[in-house]
Amino acid sequence: MANDRRVDEPAGSAAASSRDRLIAAAQQLYWEQGVSSTTPRQVMQVSGVGQGSLYHHFPAKHELAQAAIAVTVADALATAEGELTSGSPARERLIQYLTRPRDALAGCRVGRLTYEQYVIDDDALNEPVRQYFRRLIALVQDVFAELPGMDEGGSRRRAYAAVALIQGGYVLSRALDEPAALDSAVSGFVDVLNGDAGLP
Amino acid sequence: MANDRRVDEPAGSAAASSRDRLIAAAQQLYWEQGVSSTTPRQVMQVSGVGQGSLYHHFPAKHELAQAAIAVTVADALATAEGELTSGSPARERLIQYLTRPRDALAGCRVGRLTYEQYVIDDDALNEPVRQYFRRLIALVQDVFAELPGMDEGGSRRRAYAAVALIQGGYVLSRALDEPAALDSAVSGFVDVLNGDAGLP
Structure with a gap:
């Protein structure tokens, strides 16, 4: 959804780093509480990455799980x-x-x-x-x-x-x-x- | 809830056997899919025991889990x-x-x-x-x-x-x-x- 997207993120290395932070947060949460119990909100909180960026890099939970x-x-x-x-x-x-x-x-x-x-x-x-x-x-x-x-x-x-x-x-x-x-x-x-x- | 209770169950050995069947069904389901994923409905289906009897023996899911x-x-x-x-x-x-x-x-x-x-x-x-x-x-x-x-x-x-x-x-x-x-x-x-x- 367009109104959920944030566009305040520069392309290139900063974008790569958001992706890495999302993956690192997912890894940590999966370890602590499992994959199925981990919500997008928790991944955003732990990574400090916004919803727009989350859905930009990982449109579905499954894609984040695969990457992590x-x-x-x-x-x-x-x-x-x-x-x-x-x-x-x-x-x-x-x-x-x-x-x-x-x-x-x-x-x-x-x-x-x-x-x-x-x-x-x-x-x-x-x-x-x-x-x-x-x-x-x-x-x-x-x-x-x-x-x-x-x-x-x-x-x-x-x-x-x-x-x-x-x-x-x-x-x-x-x-x-x-x-x-x-x-x-x-x-x-x-x-x-x-x-x-x-x-x- | 009174209207969820079935009273068509005799006391004594048959009641004990409902309890055993509920426990056996829970054991099987926990083994196959885990405790948290197991619903009262599944326990009733696998055991063949009705809702009234389930809630009579195990008023809360936690009590069934402990027993099983x-x-x-x-x-x-x-x-x-x-x-x-x-x-x-x-x-x-x-x-x-x-x-x-x-x-x-x-x-x-x-x-x-x-x-x-x-x-x-x-x-x-x-x-x-x-x-x-x-x-x-x-x-x-x-x-x-x-x-x-x-x-x-x-x-x-x-x-x-x-x-x-x-x-x-x-x-x-x-x-x-x-x-x-x-x-x-x-x-x-x-x-x-x-x-x-x-x-x-």
């Missing part, structure tokens, strides 16, 4: 990739990925999307989440595969276990309202990995 | 307790608990509640979920503690890891739309446990 989830997934993968493909020995890289400090009570920014009906029912929102986990498991599997004597099935199964462990640690921390639950789960897994006679 | 979550938690704990306290050797009991067939794509009936804002915001609904995970972790810890040479911290951390792994396996199966993901994660964890030199 894409950025969340890209950021999360970049972090994991940095840890898992660094120059350190394979075992250290695994430990670094597993023990990275995480905001356990807030939940995984990507993982929590898998429990949202709004996301589950929407292939365009689901697909980046699926790609995230596929890529993350592949990255972790490549590191396990570097360990001597590890066959493909073994590295694949251990990668699923490692990625599942982090996701489940978030679930436990949230369920118990206990930030340390994720740490305990990670430490238990690292204990077992350290004792694993199949690993060097 | 309590039954879900009790059932899930009874299953885990059966596996974890059977007469088998400790290692076999752990494997039995970990490898039990699970409907991976549907998600954990209890775990999925931890991502629902409606549940998170409500202490009376949250508390049974918290009790479930506390009790489950304690049960698993007791089994790890039976293994020779295991200290308290070691069994506690491994219990968090085992319970987290199952929860995270559900997250992966749902995220990837891949029923086998949970199995892969469990197999990877069992591989590592089997190789754990700290375990007999």
